Amino acid sequence: MQMTMRWYGSQYDTVTLQQIRQTAYVKGVISTLYNKMPGELWTYEEIMALKNEVEAAGLTLPGIESVNISDAIKTGAPERDKDIDAYIKTLENLGKADIHMVCYNFMPVFDWTRTELARMRKDGSTVLAYNQKTVDSIDPAKMFDSISNDMNGTVMPGWEPERMAKVKQLFEEYADIDEEKLFANLKYFLEAIMPVCDKYDINMAIHPDDPSWSVFGLPRIINNKDHIMRMMKMVDNPHNGVTFCTGSYGTNLNNNLVEMIHALKGRIHFAHIRNLQFNDGMNDFEESAHLSSDGTFDMHAIMKALYDTGFDGIIRPDHGRMIWGEKAMPGYGLYDRALGAAYLCGLWESIVKENQR
Numbered sequence: 001m002q003m004t005m006r007w008y009g010s011q012y013d014t015v016t017l018q019q020i021r022q023t024a025y026v027k028g029v030i031s032t033l034y035n036k037m038p039g040e041l042w043t044y045e046e047i048m049a050l051k052n053e054v055e056a057a058g059l060t061l062p063g064i065e066s067v068n069i070s071d072a073i074k075t076g077a078p079e080r081d082k083d084i085d086a087y088i089k090t091l092e093n094l095g096k097a098d099i100h101m102v103c104y105n106f107m108p109v110f111d112w113t114r115t116e117l118a119r120m121r122k123d124g125s126t127v128l129a130y131n132q133k134t135v136d137s138i139d140p141a142k143m144f145d146s147i148s149n150d151m152n153g154t155v156m157p158g159w160e161p162e163r164m165a166k167v168k169q170l171f172e173e174y175a176d177i178d179e180e181k182l183f184a185n186l187k188y189f190l191e192a193i194m195p196v197c198d199k200y201d202i203n204m205a206i207h208p209d210d211p212s213w214s215v216f217g218l219p220r221i222i223n224n225k226d227h228i229m230r231m232m233k234m235v236d237n238p239h240n241g242v243t244f245c246t247g248s249y250g251t252n253l254n255n256n257l258v259e260m261i262h263a264l265k266g267r268i269h270f271a272h273i274r275n276l277q278f279n280d281g282m283n284d285f286e287e288s289a290h291l292s293s294d295g296t297f298d299m300h301a302i303m304k305a306l307y308d309t310g311f312d313g314i315i316r317p318d319h320g321r322m323i324w325g326e327k328a329m330p331g332y333g334l335y336d337r338a339l340g341a342a343y344l345c346g347l348w349e350s351i352v353k354e355n356q357r
């Protein structure tokens, strides 16, 4: 496995490449061209500028999170073919730059939903949290206003103010999109891009919906084993794969994470590892430290399932807590993600060596 950290670029991130390199555990970063709108073409020169900057700092850039999918592609609007053409050219440019993993999601309107970005825990650390009652009582158009004060002056990916200003209009665009239509539009997109993925050996890694159930009445399809297996079969190509995000699939306690990893053998191209603490069943959860005993999931079992299925892809500690007074994008500070990377590397080394004996 390749241990990485997500990095938002020198213009936007509070964490530097040098700090990431000094963790010693993290060898590469997963990044994006942060100023690109969904549907916009990424040129080879822009991609190489990012790659060269990362490599000059002694790190690798093995993948992109994310090349975002436009709403036209998700809703199947007439302009989708133009956006898909741009996406194909972007993939071609990434392939030419020797980058072979692309994370994306197919969530309508909201990329992910949390009701608090800085819930205080007993030890004074702060974490992202979700409360179902709050979601049920809030006007989705106000969702952005309710959380934007906690962003520490950063712009959260998927929650860009320009996009959120159009939330009402976005809801109208998705008004007649149900699960079946979303599956059909995803299939149409994947079938169009598979030839370029085959040509340049690009692994597409869909990120699950977070939380893994419908919010604000919007359809969600990448949320459980049956749905993800349906997606793997509907475009049965190893380049059609997944980002296995434990903290997203894990929001639904009926999802058996270890069983899902085994079912997805060979199709997990990217792993996001984090833990959750549930306070009122699935009605209220918060992100915990990565450590198994601080949350709900058995991290050793998860890492072992990845090992047992021959996982050799890219992995990263997902969101971390905000600790030691750090001010950063919620979930994306340096300190707790570095602790997470160290812990996951320790588990992995131990599993590898136990199995070599």
Ligand SMILES: [Mn+2]
Residues within 6 Å of the ligand: 207, 245, 247, 248, 272, 318
């Ligand atoms: Mn994730």
